[in-house]
Amino acid sequence: MYMGNKIPRMCTISLLCMDLQTDYSECSQGKKTDVLCSWPEAQLHLPVNLAPSVLSCYSRCNTSIKSPPWMKIREFISQDGASVLASFGFSLGKGPQLFPLMGTYVDFKQPLHLALLKLISRYGNIFSVQFGSLTFVVINGYQMVREALVHQAEIFADRPNIPLLQEIFRGFGLISSNGHIWRQQRKFTLATLKSIAVSFEEKVQEESRYLVETIEEEKGQPFDPHYKINSAVSNIICSITFGNRFDYHDNRFQELLHSLAETLLLIGSFWGQLYNAFPSIMRWLPGPFRKIFRHWEKLEYFVKEVITKHKEDLDQSEAGDYIDYYLKEIEKFKDDTNSYFHEENLLCSTLDLFLTGTETTATAIRWALLYMAMYPHIQEKVQLEIDSVIGQSRQPTMADKENMPYTSAVLSEVLRMGNVVPLGVPRMSTSDTTLAGFHVPKGTTLMTSLTSIMFDKNVWETPDTFNPEHFLENGQYRRREAFLPFSAAVPARCLSGPVPGGVPGAP
Numbered sequence: 050m051y052m053g054n055k056i057p058r059m060c061t062i063s064l065l066c067m068d069l070q071t072d073y074s075e076c077s078q079g080k081k082t083d084v085l086c087s088w089p090e091a092q093l094h095l096p097v098n099l100a101p102s103v104l105s106c107y108s109r110c111n112t113s114i115k116s117p118p119w120m121k122i123r124e125f126i127s128q129d130g131a132s133v134l135a136s137f138g139f140s141l142g143k144g145p146q147l148f149p150l151m152g153t154y155v156d157f158k159q160p161l162h163l164a165l166l167k168l169i170s171r172y173g174n175i176f177s178v179q180f181g182s183l184t185f186v187v188i189n190g191y192q193m194v195r196e197a198l199v200h201q202a203e204i205f206a207d208r209p210n211i212p213l214l215q216e217i218f219r220g221f222g223l224i225s226s227n228g229h230i231w232r233q234q235r236k237f238t239l240a241t242l243k244s245i246a247v248s249f250e251e252k253v254q255e256e257s258r259y260l261v262e263t264i265e266e267e268k269g270q271p272f273d274p275h276y277k278i279n280s281a282v283s284n285i286i287c288s289i290t291f292g293n294r295f296d297y298h299d300n301r302f303q304e305l306l307h308s309l310a311e312t313l314l315l316i317g318s319f320w321g322q323l324y325n326a327f328p329s330i331m332r333w334l335p336g337p338f339r340k341i342f343r344h345w346e347k348l349e350y351f352v353k354e355v356i357t358k359h360k361e362d363l364d365q366s367e368a369g370d371y372i373d374y375y376l377k378e379i380e381k382f383k384d385d386t387n388s389y390f391h392e393e394n395l396l397c398s399t400l401d402l403f404l405t406g407t408e409t410t411a412t413a414i415r416w417a418l419l420y421m422a423m424y425p426h427i428q429e430k431v432q433l434e435i436d437s438v439i440g441q442s443r444q445p446t447m448a449d450k451e452n453m454p455y456t457s458a459v460l461s462e463v464l465r466m467g468n469v470v471p472l473g474v475p476r477m478s479t480s481d482t483t484l485a486g487f488h489v490p491k492g493t494t495l496m497t498s499l500t501s502i503m504f505d506k507n508v509w510e511t512p513d514t515f516n517p518e519h520f521l522e523n524g525q526y527r528r529r530e531a532f533l534p535f536s537a538a539v540p541a542r543c544l545s546g547p548v549p550g551g552v553p554g555a556p
């Protein structure tokens with residue numbers, strides 16, 4: 050299986066220069082390795098000049114293959130590299146054809162997660178793709194994702210070095226940090242959010258009143274709800290982290306929300322992917338992706354201002370908000386050289402909460418509106434349940450959820466069909482391991498296709514249709530193990546995922 054980033058390219062280039070046909074031969078120890086994966090580890094040297102005629106195999110048997118195989122160049126070019134390598138006697142997990150320098154060809158006219166979905170029928174539930182200098186092993190289907198993220202949770206707990214995320218977070222914060230920094234920040238953030246949780250429900254209720262008010266301002270006319278919803282969701286995160294909310298008409302707040310949304314869009318766009326694939330070239334070039342850095346500077350400046358204000362007003366005796374808790378932690382551990390509680394981490398963790406919390410939740414709410422508009426008969430049933438359980442005179446509470454199986458099923462179906470984070474957030478192996486019989490070396494980047502799970506026709510009765518019945522059984526809410534909008538549960542790296550201590554009230 051191709052998992053490294055250099056050799057497949059090298060093979061392609063080398064093969065193009067060769068004018069040879071060879072026969073297949075086994076390695077000198079007569080072993081057929083069942084896995085050929087890590088190119089640093091299992092290097093396959095195909096020299097441009099085949100005079101030495103040795104195909105070296107440093108895989109498990111760690112020997113050389115003598116008498117080089119004759120191969121057909123056309124076969125290599127027209128098929129995928131894996132099939133040619135397979136003809137050497139290796140049993141390989143396949144991957145699509147690799148092109149010199151570019152790596153895997155992907156049709157960017159469609160979203161990446163859909164392009165990858167199409168490869169399953171040809172390559173199975175585990176294959177690798179390469180984009181410039183980045184190589185990903187893509188895993189698909191519930192069993193495979195569970196095997197990696199649940200059974201081998203510790204091994205796949207890390208994040209890989211994704212150039213764009215590395216540039217903006219510099220290895221700090223929650224989403225792109227690793228090891229001790231990550232564990233410390235995550236533990237602190239979960240505990241703090243839990244402490245603040247008492248007022249969390251109130252904040253949601255308060256903000257929902259403002260949201261309803263701003264919608265009423267439209268007086269029943271068509272309008273774009275995008276930034277009203279983003280403002281409401283972001284305000285809840287603001288209340289928890291900064292201790293205050295912003296008026297929906299506050300220009301600076303709106304500008305920051307637009308910057309945040311555009312940043313995420315650009316990170317996931319073709320330009321973002323191009324930057325990640327060729328960081329050392331792209332770093333020097335102009336292009337729309339430059340906006341990511343400009344926006345980020347603005348967002349950092351804003352949060353830095355808030356942190357400075359908090360430092361000035363900090364009252365050690367008051368509980369306060371997330372930033373207050375963090376500043377106290379910095380003070381508490383100021384003499385501990387193992388501590389990563391410092392302002393850089395505070396800045397990045399705070400921005401992480403905005404980046405990961407706002408667009409995801411707001412997008413899910415927008416999907417909910419769309420599905421309710423598309424399926425009025427479902428909307429009617431939800432309304433009936435709301436009216437009978439909550440009525441019209443009080444705010445909903447989290448406790449009501451238990452008595453609202455239909456609405457819960459509808460919300461779960463929104464998250465399934467909305468598929469807000471279709472490829473999860475990449476993970477990286479912290480040591481050598483095996484996945485579905487394939488050797489996965491330390492440092493391998495894993496992409497988990499949540500799309501392959503949430504639209505799996507072997508799991509869902511009507512995978513492509515909005516159908517709340519997926520989550521209902523005899524009128525009661527039915528848990529489905531393949532429902533993984535926050536990725537796998539242990540350790541759910543999403544703070545709002547279904548783990549004890551997740552942010553209450555989050556979907």
Ligand code: HEM
Pocket residue numbers: 223224225235286401402403405406407409410413469470473474475476534535536537540541542543544545552555556
């Ligand atoms: C519909 C809403 C949401 C969806 C679908 C979603 C989905 C995800 C997914 C798939 C991941 C990657 C998980 C992994 O690698 O295991 C993630 C990470 C994360 N999410 Fe969410 N999320 C949502 C809302 C939120 C909210 C409301 C917050 C907090 C305010 C949040 C905070 C985070 C953080 C901090 C991470 C990174 C955690 C880490 O790497 O340790 N998310 N989210």
